[in-house]
Amino acid sequence: MRNRRISVNHHLQRKRNMEYIIEETKTASRAREIPMTDDVYQCFQRIIASRPKPKTEPMIGGRCGFLYLDKDGKPMVALHWEHYFKHICQKYNSIYKVQMPKVTPHVHFAPTWQRAA
Numbered sequence: 001m002r003n004r005r006i007s008v009n010h011h012l013q014r015k016r017n018m019e020y021i022i023e024e025t026k027t028a029s030r031a032r033e034i035p036m037t038d039d040v041y042q043c044f045q046r047i048i049a050s051r052p053k054p055k056t057e058p059m060i061g062g063r064c065g066f067l068y069l070d071k072d073g074k075p076m077v078a079l080h081w082e083h084y085f086k087h088i089c090q091k092y093n094s095i096y097k098v099q100m101p102k103v104t105p106h107v108h109f110a111p112t113w114q115r116a117a
Contacts, residue, residue: 001044004036012060014077022061 009031010024025031036044047067054073057064066075085103092100 006034
């Protein structure tokens with residue numbers, strides 16, 4: 001936060017046996033630093049300020065302070081977000097003519113669709 005940069009050098013995974021692990025990026029070329037825009041910085045500040053304090057802070061691979069926790073107090077992983085995005089898209093697409101494309105945590109795009117009036 002101090003340098004307003006996001007360092008992508010590891011990722012959180014939940015294995016089939018529900019064990020959480022932190023792994024380095026698969027290749028060195030995937031490790032990167034992304035500058036934070038003012039909007040992103042402010043969004044992270046709001047997330048941190050409003051994050052409920054868990055009974056026990058989860059510690060995985062020596063790391064803690066995960067931004068989002070599930071209902072059981074465990075860190076949210078990509079699968080959680082995929083379910084949320086799928087639900088949001090289905091709800092939106094049931095209301096509006098112009099359909100929202102499939103969105104996942106790994107999709108980077110500038111939306112070309114607009115909400116139907």
